Every structure is written in structure tokens, then in C-alpha cells.
Amino acid sequence: xxxxxxxxxxxxxEATQAKGDxxxxxxxxxxxxxxFLQPAxxxxxxxxTIPTTVLPSREFIxxxxxxxxxxxxxxxxxxxxTTPETVAATKYAxxxxxxxxxxxxxxxxxxxxxxxxxxxxxxxxETDASDLNTGVLYGWLFxxxxxxxxxxxxxxxxxxxxxxxxxTTKTREQYTPIIAKWASELKREPIVYSVASGINAGxxxxxxxCWLQEMQWVNSxxxxxxxxxxxxxEITDFDxxxxxxxxxxxxxxMDERAVDxxxxxxxxxxxxxxxxxxxxxxxxxxxxxxxxxVSGVVYRLIAESFAYERGHSLDVRRYxxxxxx
Amino acid sequence: xxxxxxxxxxxxxEATQAKGDxxxxxxxxxxxxxxFLQPAxxxxxxxxTIPTTVLPSREFIxxxxxxxxxxxxxxxxxxxxTTPETVAATKYAxxxxxxxxxxxxxxxxxxxxxxxxxxxxxxxxETDASDLNTGVLYGWLFxxxxxxxxxxxxxxxxxxxxxxxxxTTKTREQYTPIIAKWASELKREPIVYSVASGINAGxxxxxxxCWLQEMQWVNSxxxxxxxxxxxxxEITDFDxxxxxxxxxxxxxxMDERAVDxxxxxxxxxxxxxxxxxxxxxxxxxxxxxxxxxVSGVVYRLIAESFAYERGHSLDVRRYxxxxxx
Numbered sequence: 001x002x003x004x005x006x007x008x009x010x011x012x013x014e015a016t017q018a019k020g021d022x023x024x025x026x027x028x029x030x031x032x033x034x035x036f037l038q039p040a041x042x043x044x045x046x047x048x049t050i051p052t053t054v055l056p057s058r059e060f061i062x063x064x065x066x067x068x069x070x071x072x073x074x075x076x077x078x079x080x081x082t083t084p085e086t087v088a089a090t091k092y093a094x095x096x097x098x099x100x101x102x103x104x105x106x107x108x109x110x111x112x113x114x115x116x117x118x119x120x121x122x123x124x125x126e127t128d129a130s131d132l133n134t135g136v137l138y139g140w141l142f143x144x145x146x147x148x149x150x151x152x153x154x155x156x157x158x159x160x161x162x163x164x165x166x167x168t169t170k171t172r173e174q175y176t177p178i179i180a181k182w183a184s185e186l187k188r189e190p191i192v193y194s195v196a197s198g199i200n201a202g203x204x205x206x207x208x209x210c211w212l213q214e215m216q217w218v219n220s221x222x223x224x225x226x227x228x229x230x231x232x233x234e235i236t237d238f239d240x241x242x243x244x245x246x247x248x249x250x251x252x253x254m255d256e257r258a259v260d261x262x263x264x265x266x267x268x269x270x271x272x273x274x275x276x277x278x279x280x281x282x283x284x285x286x287x288x289x290x291x292x293x294v295s296g297v298v299y300r301l302i303a304e305s306f307a308y309e310r311g312h313s314l315d316v317r318r319y320x321x322x323x324x325x
Numbered sequence: 326x327x328x329x330x331x332x333x334x335x336x337x338x339e340a341t342q343a344k345g346d347x348x349x350x351x352x353x354x355x356x357x358x359x360x361f362l363q364p365a366x367x368x369x370x371x372x373x374t375i376p377t378t379v380l381p382s383r384e385f386i387x388x389x390x391x392x393x394x395x396x397x398x399x400x401x402x403x404x405x406x407t408t409p410e411t412v413a414a415t416k417y418a419x420x421x422x423x424x425x426x427x428x429x430x431x432x433x434x435x436x437x438x439x440x441x442x443x444x445x446x447x448x449x450x451e452t453d454a455s456d457l458n459t460g461v462l463y464g465w466l467f468x469x470x471x472x473x474x475x476x477x478x479x480x481x482x483x484x485x486x487x488x489x490x491x492x493t494t495k496t497r498e499q500y501t502p503i504i505a506k507w508a509s510e511l512k513r514e515p516i517v518y519s520v521a522s523g524i525n526a527g528x529x530x531x532x533x534x535c536w537l538q539e540m541q542w543v544n545s546x547x548x549x550x551x552x553x554x555x556x557x558x559e560i561t562d563f564d565x566x567x568x569x570x571x572x573x574x575x576x577x578x579m580d581e582r583a584v585d586x587x588x589x590x591x592x593x594x595x596x597x598x599x600x601x602x603x604x605x606x607x608x609x610x611x612x613x614x615x616x617x618x619v620s621g622v623v624y625r626l627i628a629e630s631f632a633y634e635r636g637h638s639l640d641v642r643r644y645x646x647x648x649x650x
Contacts, residue, residue: 024374024376030551030552030554030555031552031554031555031556032555032556034552034555042388045378045388045390045391045392046388046389046390046391047391048391048392049349049391049392050392051349051376051378051392053370053376053378056522056549056551056552057551058522058551058579059522059523059549059551059576059579061575062522062523062574062575062576062578062579063367063370063371063523063575063576064371064575065370065371066370066371066372066373066374067370067373067374067375067376083555085551190515190516191516191544197381197383197384197387198384198387198388206556208546209548209552209555209556209557210555210556213556213557213559213560214555214556214557214558214559214560215559217559217560217562218560219516219544219546219560220546221533221544221545221546221547222546223534224381224384226355226381226382226383226384226410227355227356227359227381227534229355229356229650230355230356230357230359230408230534230535230539231356231357231531231534231535231538231539232534232538232539233539233644233645233650234538234539234540234542234642234643234644234645235538235539235542235543235544236644237542249387250386250387250388250389251384251387251388253387254383254384254387257650261644261650265644317559318559319558319559319561319586319590320558320559325554325558325582325586
């Protein structure tokens with residue numbers, strides 16, 4: 001990880017320690033950045049007793065959570081640093097006395113002005129995985145956990161960032177031909193469902209709302225693997241396509257059950273099985289936490305191949321950045 | 326509200342007081358019951374500093390939240406009291422030392438056996454609204470808030486249950502002809518999106534996954550009004566149908582913004598505007614909390630009219646209760 005990002009994380013951790021007891025954490029963003037923060041809620045709820053809530057930015061502001069105050073840490077994210085709702089949410093949180101930390105790609109953005117501290121990340125195809133948004137998020141997350149409850153586990157989790165790029169590069173190579181076939185088969189589908197649970201929920205959500213709805217204008221919905229059996233599974237039929245994620249760890253059995261059912265009743269079930277990832281460079285007890293970053297590589301590949309097969313660039317928008325809204 | 330339900334709520338409140346400090350609340354259920362509990366999370370986050378988390382039952386079990394323990398209150402719900410994941414989640418919570426309270430329609434169910442306490446509710450078309458699941462939930466919710474932080478507001482919120490049936494009956498009459506027209510217009514749509522935020526989120530979610538996907542086999546997705554602009558809105562086109570809810574209170578401006586945009590770019594936007602509800606019998610500062618129950622009446626009407634127009638009974642299933650899964 002770049003020295004700048006490491007230094008920014010260090011400054012935030014020191015500020016958090018100086019702040020004293022953190023009694024509540026809010027993770028606040030919109031769309032893809034909201035999805036990006038969701039795995040941090042998952043990890044924090046498993047590793048600490050500090051209550052953590054993840055909310056869309058304007059839901060956070062209009063909700064006015066009573067627990068928000070001087071003992072709160074509010075982590076927000078906007079890639080461009082300009083998302084008005086997230087800038088407003090960060091301002092609002094700071095006014096309530098919370099420690100505000102923003103993640104952003106852009107420098108000197110409106111978000112950076114409102115947040116007490118900003119942690120930047122890098123972007124682009126040649127970027128080392130540890131410098132991308134998810135890598136830097138984990139760099140903060142495990143450093144923070146290491147001060148809440150110092151542990152060898154979090155040291156190892158931080159060290160895993162050094163090999164993350166090897167893991168994601170290998171996955172990209174492994175999945176490129178597989179995904180090309182999936183995309184070719186799926187290219188004329190008017191709707192594709194996205195199913196996952198546990199730490200992969202955020203990736204599956206962003207696949208549905210960003211990659212498919214926003215960037216391909218393809219109908220989609222994110223379905224939680226456990227919720228699938230309590231309503232959504234009735235939509236399953238031989239010709240209804242599902243892209244489903246099977247995670248590692250304890251959520252896996254829940255994902256497998258959904259995959260097994262869907263495969264029996266639909267001819268169009270595509271499974272991102274995290275057990276197929278080569279994660280041998282990462283310690284086994286950390287593989288669940290890191291798996292969603294690797295799943296994200298596969299979801300991105302699907303989107304890219306889909307865009308190619310459909311001749312619909314991922315950069316085309318009809319409303320976003322084009323109209324007042 | 327029936328004496329039995331009042332007594333069950335009283336017993337739960339006394340047990341909660343006897344338990345001492347509640348440091349975390351988990352609301353745990355599947356599908357429609359999961360949606361049903363979501364407004365309680367909204368209210369609790371606004372009215373108390375006790376951290377409240379709502380999770381699908383098996384996500385809760387596999388997540389193993391670190392804050393779950395002897396100072397936790399776990400509220401679960403299953404209409405039939407047989408939902409295996411919710412029964413297991415309640416058992417798991419009780420093993421961790423949490424106070425477990427179940428909501429159920431059925432008597433003497435497996436859920437009732439696992440939960441320390443059960444609060445029942447009534448069901449069926451002739452049932453007074455205060456005896457239905459949402460009425461009894463609010464009966465517990467405001468009684469609980471009244472012991473956490475005694476207030477005239479919660480007394481008034483409990484008294485509002487006495488007039489709830491008048492409000493919902495009037496709404497049903499008011500909306501029946503309107504919704505018949507909506508359903509006739511929408512009956513051949515292969516996909517209908519469901520948009521809301523704030524306290525209406527649970528109703529809009531259950532409309533998408535239960536009423537449409539499960540009971541009508543119509544494709545759908547719940548979209549948060551705030552998230553709409555960060556991905557999903559790109560799917561909007563002149564022929565894409567949206568059923569959107571405009572709430573009361575502070576979330577309203579967020580909903581309005583989504584409705585205004587959608588109406589500009591789609592010819593098929595149907596709005597459940599909560600300002601059109603006659604809620605004059607309920608104090609103004611409580612109308613936001615009660616609005617979702619009234620929205621639920623309208624969502625149910627849409628489902629019933631849709632079922633009629635499509636000749637597809639709400640009772641038909643192809644998988645649920647019919648197959649092993």
C-alpha cells in the first residue's frame with residue numbers, strides 16, 4: 001500500500017484513539033460506495049461489540065439516529081468526493097460531534113472539506129489491489145480493530161494486503177474465459193437476479209444496482225440467499241437467470257441451499273463459488289473476510305464481458321451526470 | 326387490542342425490566358416477517374440509543390454477532406411459528422443468554438417453544454387493526470419505549486391503536502377504486518419496481534418480494550428512494566413501471582425527489598402518497614410512525630386487485646410448502 005494511504009490511516013487511528021470511547025459507528029454512502037462499506041459492517045459486527053449501522057446517506061440524515069453524537073465514528077465514502085447526500089451526511093455527523101472519516105478517490109473534494117479526516121485510495125486497471133478502495137478500506141478496518149482489541153489476527157489481516165494483488169490477478173486470469181461464456185449466454189436476458197449473503201452481500205447488491213441497472217440498463221434485483229426461500233424463489237423458472245455467490249465461512253451453507261434449489265428449477269444459474277478462488281496466500285481464518293474482494297473481481301469481469309457482448313459501454317449513461325436531478 | 330395480547334405484552338415488558346440493562350436489540354425473521362420488523366428498527370433508532378439491528382434469521386445465526394449475549398433482547402417473528410431458520414435463530418439467541426421474545430399468529434408452535442416469551446396477534450379480514458401483527462408490534466414497541474424513557478408521546482402512541490382500525494378502514498375504502506384502475510393498467514407488466522424509504526421501506530420490500538415475486542410471479546425489486554439516484558434510476562424509461570411511496574416526516578423530501586424524476590421519464594409511475602391518507606385521528610407527531618401501517622393497507626389492495634386482474638390467486642404457490650427445500 002502506498003505510503004500516503006498508510007499515513008492517512010495512521011492519522012485516523014490516532015485521532016480515533018484521542019477521541020476516546022467510540023460507542024457507535026455509522027457507515028454512510030450512496031450506491032456503489034454504500035455497497036463498498038457493507039463488508040465493514042459485517043466484519044465489525046463479528047469482531048467487536050461496538051454497534052455499527054450502514055445507511056444510505058440521506059436515510060442517515062433524515063433518520064437522525066438518537067445514538068449519533070460525540071462518541072460516534074462516522075465513516076463515509078464518495079469516489080468523486082462530490083456526492084451531495086454524502087457530503088451533507090458528513091457535515092451533519094460532524095455537527096453532531098462525531099468523528100468523521102471519509103474515503104475518496106478524488107483530492108480536495110467537497111467531501112474532504114466536510115470530513116475531519118480523509119483516507120484516499122487509488123483507481124484504474126494498473127492499480128495494486130491494496131491501493132484500490134477495498135484494499136485501503138481493509139487497511140483502515142484491521143488497523144482500527146487492532147487498537148480496539150489488539151490481536152495477531154489483525155496483524156496477519158493487514159499483511160494479507162501485500163498478497164492481495166497476486167490473488168486478484170490470478171482470479172482475473174482464471175475467470176476471464178469462464179465469464180466470457182456466461183456473458184455470451186446471458187447477453188439477451190432482460191432481467192438477471194443477483195443472489196448472495198454474508199460478506200458478499202455488498203458485492204451482489206452493487207452488481208444489481210450499479211453494474212446491471214445503471215451501466216447496462218438490465219433489470220435486476222439483489223436477493224439475500226436466506227430471504228430467497230421466503231418469497232423471491234417463487235419467481236424461479238427454467239428461463240429465469242440467476243448469478244449467485246457461494247461464500248466461505250458459515251454463510252456458505254445458506255448460499256449453497258439457494259444455489260441447489262435454483263439449479264433444480266432454472267437452466268440459467270451461474271455460480272461464483274468462492275471455494276474455486278485460489279486464496280492459499282491468505283490465512284484460512286481470514287479468507288472469508290477477503291473473499292468479497294475477490295468476488296468483486298469476478299462481478300466486474302461479468303460486467304465488462306456483458307458490456308462487450310451487448311455493445312453497451314459501461315460508460316454510457318442517459319441521466320447520471322447529464323441532467324439536473 | 327385483545328386482553329390476551331395486552332397481557333402478553335405486559336409480561337414481556339416486566340421480563341425486560343427484570344432482565345436489567347438491554348445493550349443491544351436484534352430483530353430477526355424471514356421474508357414478510359423480516360419486512361414486518363423493519364419499522365421497529367427505524368423507530369428504535371430514532372427514539373433510543375440502544376443499538377438495534379434487523380437481520381434475516383439465518384444471516385443472524387451465521388453472522389454470530391459479537392454483541393449478542395446476556396444484555397441482548399432478541400425479537401423474532403414467524404406467522405406460523407414454524408419457519409425453521411427463525412426457530413433456530415431464537416434457540417441460538419436464547420443459548421447466548423439473550424432475552425427472547427417471539428411474535429406469532431399460531432399457538433403452541435415450535436417458535437413458541439424456543440422463545441422465552443411469545444406475543445400473539447390475530448389475522449383475517451374481520452380483525453381489528455390493533456390485533457393484527459403491526460398493531461400488536463406497535464403495542465409492544467411503544468410500551469417498551471415507555472419504560473426505557475417514559476413519555477407522554479408513547480402513551481399517546483399506544484392510545485392511537487384504538488383508532489387505527491378507523492384509519493385503515495377509511496383508507497381501504499378510499500383506495501379501492503383507485504387501485505382497481507392501477508391494477509388494470511399494470512396487469513400485463515412483466516416487472517414492477519417498488520420504491521420507498523424511511524419507515525415505509527419494509528412495506529415496499531415486502532411488496533416486491535412477497536406480494537409480487539412470491540404471490541404473483543411478477544419480477545420486482547425494492548429500491549431505496551435515496552439509492553435510486555445512484556444506479557437504479559438509469560433503468561427508468563417511458564415504459565418501466567414504478568410503484569413509489571411518499572412518506573411523511575423528514576424522509577418525504579427524499580421520496581419526492583425520486584417520484585419527481587421517475588414521473589419525468591416514465592409514463593407508468595404510481596404513487597402511494599401518505600399525505601393523501603386521512604390520519605387526522607392520530608396526533609401529528611406520531612403520523613410518520615403509523616403511516617407505514619396505512620401504506621401496508623394500500624400495498625395489500627394493489628396485490629389483491631392485481632391478483633383479480635391477472636386471474637392469479639394470491640394463494641397459489643409452485644414451490645412454497647409444496648416441495649422439500
